[in-house]
Amino acid sequence: MVLAGVLFSLGLIGLLVRRNLIFVLMSLEVLLNSAGLAFVVAGSRWHQADGQIMFLFILAMAAAEVAVGLALVLRIYHRFTSLDVDAISEMRG
Amino acid sequence: MELTFYVTGAVAIVSTILMLTRLNLVHALLYLIVTMLALAVEFLVLGAPFAAALEAIVYAGAIMVLFLFVVMMLNIGRHAADSERRWLTRGIWIGPVILAGILVIEVAYAAGVASPGLGTAATGPKEVGIALFGPYAIGVALASMLLMAGLVGAYHLGLRKSELPEKRHDTVADEGRVGPGGSLVLAGTDRSPRTT
Numbered sequence: 001m002v003l004a005g006v007l008f009s010l011g012l013i014g015l016l017v018r019r020n021l022i023f024v025l026m027s028l029e030v031l032l033n034s035a036g037l038a039f040v041v042a043g044s045r046w047h048q049a050d051g052q053i054m055f056l057f058i059l060a061m062a063a064a065e066v067a068v069g070l071a072l073v074l075r076i077y078h079r080f081t082s083l084d085v086d087a088i089s090e091m092r093g
Numbered sequence: 094m095e096l097t098f099y100v101t102g103a104v105a106i107v108s109t110i111l112m113l114t115r116l117n118l119v120h121a122l123l124y125l126i127v128t129m130l131a132l133a134v135e136f137l138v139l140g141a142p143f144a145a146a147l148e149a150i151v152y153a154g155a156i157m158v159l160f161l162f163v164v165m166m167l168n169i170g171r172h173a174a175d176s177e178r179r180w181l182t183r184g185i186w187i188g189p190v191i192l193a194g195i196l197v198i199e200v201a202y203a204a205g206v207a208s209p210g211l212g213t214a215a216t217g218p219k220e221v222g223i224a225l226f227g228p229y230a231i232g233v234a235l236a237s238m239l240l241m242a243g244l245v246g247a248y249h250l251g252l253r254k255s256e257l258p259e260k261r262h263d264t265v266a267d268e269g270r271v272g273p274g275g276s277l278v279l280a281g282t283d284r285s286p287r288t289t
Contacts, residue, residue, distance in 0.1 A: 037132060
């Protein structure tokens with residue numbers, strides 16, 4: 001559980017620090033992995049299969065999120081020719 | 094087995110830190126693959142072999158290939174050949190190879206030891222499958238709907254205005270399981286000329 005916490009905080013730091021969109025996506029992967037690790041640890045602690053099932057759902061969700069995220073990255077790169085998240089913060093609301 | 098658990102955790106943390114401090118995308122991808130493999134070994138040690146296999150196949154295989162596709166597609170025009178020659182120097186491989194070698198040694202050691210799992214019985218694929226299609230059948234249906242929406246969304250986003258749709262065809266079809274309907278925001282914004 002401590003390992004899951006450390007990985008989660010590392011992913012969060014990466015998410016906040018790096019300014020490259022692909023690094024942001026990779027940090028999201030680390031975050032989802034740490035959550036899945038916490039589920040698996042809990043499932044193996046109580047000898048239940050539920051932890052692995054939740055990990056499967058997290059896996060499916062991560063695959064979905066990464067595919068759409070990378071498609072968006074391609075669109076953004078073709079439009080702005082940059083992957084800096086500060087450069088594309090022109091959405092005013 | 095305790096030792097294996099802690100060493101694998103240390104490998105995962107170290108490779109994650111190294112991933113975050115790289116400046117080059119491909120180097121960071123290498124370290125991310127090592128992180129995924131370390132987590133797969135961790136699941137194996139924890140007595141979840143099905144989750145370990147899925148982690149290695151889906152994350153370290155499919156998702157990393159998707160990342161690699163995007164990195165390759167982004168680098169087409171900028172600096173193609175000379176930058177690759179600069180990336181592929183000898184020293185790059187040392188870090189990931191050392192960390193992955195530690196993982197391989199651990200797996201060999203764990204295969205030698207008789208009982209898998211951290212002192213507990215492993216929860217095999219059979220139990221997971223029975224529970225997955227028993228009480229969790231509604232979750233499976235929801236996940237499949239999410240993946241279908243993601244497939245359509247990524248296809249829509251990748252197809253628009255790019256005159257080479259076959260590459261996106263390849264990546265999306267290779268994945269087969271893709272992401273949520275984030276494209277609803279943009280849906281139909283490019284179709285207006287045809288409707289008028």
